[in-house]
Amino acid sequence: MTEGDKLKNQLLLYRNIEHQYAISDYIDMSLIKIQKSLDVARKDLFTKLINQDFRLPEGREHAVLKQLNDLTMGIQKQLTGDIKKAAMVAGESSVHEYGRILSFDSQIDKALNFNFAAPSPDQLRAMVDTPMGGKVLDKLVAESFEKAIVADVQTSILAGVLKGVGTDKVINGLTGAFGTIRRDAEKFTRTFIAQANNNAAERLYKKNADIIKSERWDATFEVSSRRGSGTCMRCGSLHGNEYKLDEPHIRPPLHISCRCYMIPITLSYKELGLNIPEMKDSLKPFTERKASRAIIKAGQLEDKGFEAFIKSRDEQYQINFFGINRYKFWKAGDIGIKDLADKNGNLRLLRKNKDGDYVGIM
Numbered sequence: 001m002t003e004g005d006k007l008k009n010q011l012l013l014y015r016n017i018e019h020q021y022a023i024s025d026y027i028d029m030s031l032i033k034i035q036k037s038l039d040v041a042r043k044d045l046f047t048k049l050i051n052q053d054f055r056l057p058e059g060r061e062h063a064v065l066k067q068l069n070d071l072t073m074g075i076q077k078q079l080t081g082d083i084k085k086a087a088m089v090a091g092e093s094s095v096h097e098y099g100r101i102l103s104f105d106s107q108i109d110k111a112l113n114f115n116f117a118a119p120s121p122d123q124l125r126a127m128v129d130t131p132m133g134g135k136v137l138d139k140l141v142a143e144s145f146e147k148a149i150v151a152d153v154q155t156s157i158l159a160g161v162l163k164g165v166g167t168d169k170v171i172n173g174l175t176g177a178f179g180t181i182r183r184d185a186e187k188f189t190r191t192f193i194a195q196a197n198n199n200a201a202e203r204l205y206k207k208n209a210d211i212i213k214s215e216r217w218d219a220t221f222e223v224s225s226r227r228g229s230g231t232c233m234r235c236g237s238l239h240g241n242e243y244k245l246d247e248p249h250i251r252p253p254l255h256i257s258c259r260c261y262m263i264p265i266t267l268s269y270k271e272l273g274l275n276i277p278e279m280k281d282s283l284k285p286f287t288e289r290k291a292s293r294a295i296i297k298a299g300q301l302e303d304k305g306f307e308a309f310i311k312s313r314d315e316q317y318q319i320n321f322f323g324i325n326r327y328k329f330w331k332a333g334d335i336g337i338k339d340l341a342d343k344n345g346n347l348r349l350l351r352k353n354k355d356g357d358y359v360g361i362m
Contacts, residue, residue, distance in 0.1 A: 005268045008266070009265075009266075012101060012102075012263060012264060012266070013263060015100070015101040016101060016218070016261065016263050019094070019097050019098075019101065020220070020259070020261060022097070023090060023094070023193065023194070023197050024259075026086075026089075026090055026093075026193070027090075027189060027190055027193050027194075030086040030090075030189055030193065031186055031189055031190075033082070033086075034079070034082045034083065034086065034185060034189055035182060035185065035186070037078065037079075037082055038075070038079060038178075038181070038182060038185060041074070041075040041078055041079075042075070042178050045071060045072065045075060045174075046171055046174070048071065049071070049171055049174075050171075065149065065150065068149055068174070069145070069146065069149065072145050072149070075145075076141050076142055076145050079141055079185055080137055080138050080141045083137060083141075083185070083188055083189050083192055084128050084129075084137060084192070086189060086193060087127070087128040087189075087192040087193045087195070087196040088124050088125070088127070088128050088196065090193045090196045090197055091124050091127040091128060091196030091197065091199060091200050092124055092200075094196065094197045094200035094201065095200040095203060095204060097200075098200055098201050098204040098205075099204060101264075102204065102208060102211075102212075102264065102266075123203070126199070127195070127196045127199035127200060127203075128192060128195070128196050130195060130199060132191055132192065132195060132253065132256070133255075133256075137188060137192055140184075140188055141184075141185075141188065144180070144181055144184040144185075144188075145181060147180075148177040148178070148180040148181045148184070149174070149177050187256045187257050188256075190256075190257050190259075191253055191256050191257055191258065194252065194253045194258060194259060194261075195253050197261065198251060198252050198253065198261055198262065201215075201261065201262055201264075202251065202262070205245055205262070205264050206245055209245050209246070211266055211267055212245060212264045212265065212266050212267075213244070213245075213265055213266070213267055214242045214243060214244050214245065214264075214265040215242070215243055215245065215262040215263065215264055215265060216240060216241065216242045216243075216262065216263045216264075216265055217238045217239060217240065217241045217242075217243075217252070217260060217262060218239065218240075218260060218261055218262065218263050219231055219235040219236055219238065219239035219259075219260045219306060220235075220259040220260060221306070221309050222259075230317075230320075230321070231306070231321070232255070233321065233322070233326075233340045233341065233347060234254055234255070234340070234341045234345045234346075234347055235252075235254055235258060235260050235345075236306045236310070236321070236337055236340070237306075237337055237338055237339075237340040237341035237345075238250075238254070238260070238341065238345055239260075239305065239306040239337075240305050240306065241343070242265060249343075250343070250344050250345050254345045305337075306337050307336060307337045307338075310337065318330075318331075325350055325358050326340070326350065326361075328358075329358075329360065329361070334360065335360070335361055339361055340361070348361045348362055349361070349362050350362070
């Protein structure tokens with residue numbers, strides 16, 4: 001690989017990282033608006049509930065749950081619309097931004113015949129409406145409301161606690177339910193904006209398949225001291241995997257709140273027929289997100305991989321990441337990061353012997 005190609009690849013990496021930070025900031029701003037909108041809708045719902053009579057005769061408890069679900073339909077529709085609107089804006093912006101990422105300068109662009117076209121409204125909707133885990137956003141929001149209301153209100157209703165009490169108990173129960181709904185709304189917002197961003201990348205990469213030979217899975221390296229947070233084992237295992245554009249392969253987001261993305265692997269200058277020994281350094285490394293957030297080093301992402309990242313962390317972080325049993329196998333050198341999940345991102349389970357002792361990974 002020539003020095004020019006190394007600089008080209010670094011430039012693509014830095015521009016991608018910079019864009020992911022921009023997407024993250026956009027998500028934060030979107031969340032503020034969406035959560036405020038949800039709070040207003042919640043207050044409006046509670047005002048309407050004051051005029052409701054939930055003191056139903058014996059055997060009619062299930063009707064209360066249906067009534068509550070009917071009353072929240074407007075909020076569900078509004079929340080779904082707010083998230084879709086934010087995701088569509090992100091998708092359209094990402095298409096243009098990936099065009100910038102793949103565009104080096106006017107001289108090279110002419111030689112590459114770079115293909116950029118703004119997405120149509122239908123294409124934007126497709127970027128947002130792609131099911132997450134087989135479910136569209138509308139369905140996920142509806143399930144969130146149903147589960148939250150059932151979890152926080154159903155027990156009291158079915159136990160007869162509300163009998164003769166009225167709306168106060170219902171409102172108190174719904175206050176807790178809306179806490180769950182707020183958290184789900186944040187997860188869905190992050191996930192569907194990330195999905196629109198990744199769909200935009202896929203669209204531009206495939207349009208320029210003559211200069212892009214593959215794409216590489218890039219996981220967000222997130223440090224966390226809490227079990228179950230930070231970069232997950234599935235995403236860490238997929239980090240660095242390369243896939244040809246024309247071969248069927250898994251794409252992010254891998255799960256709710258996934259922040260992985262795909263980096264394009266372009267043809268070398270020699271393969272492109274360009275005699276370019278060097279490339280000017282047109283963008284400095286983007287290494288820090290914000291003073292209040294974790295520092296992520298771009299060079300570490302490019303050169304060392306997730307295995308080295310995990311080894312650089314303290315023991316408690318490693319145990320939180322792996323879980324105690326996988327950690328023991330990893331520490332002993334019996335498994336590596338790439339062994340944690342298969343090529344489709346499915347977590348490989350631990351294997352036991354006939355005595356019930358863990359002996360490795362399936």
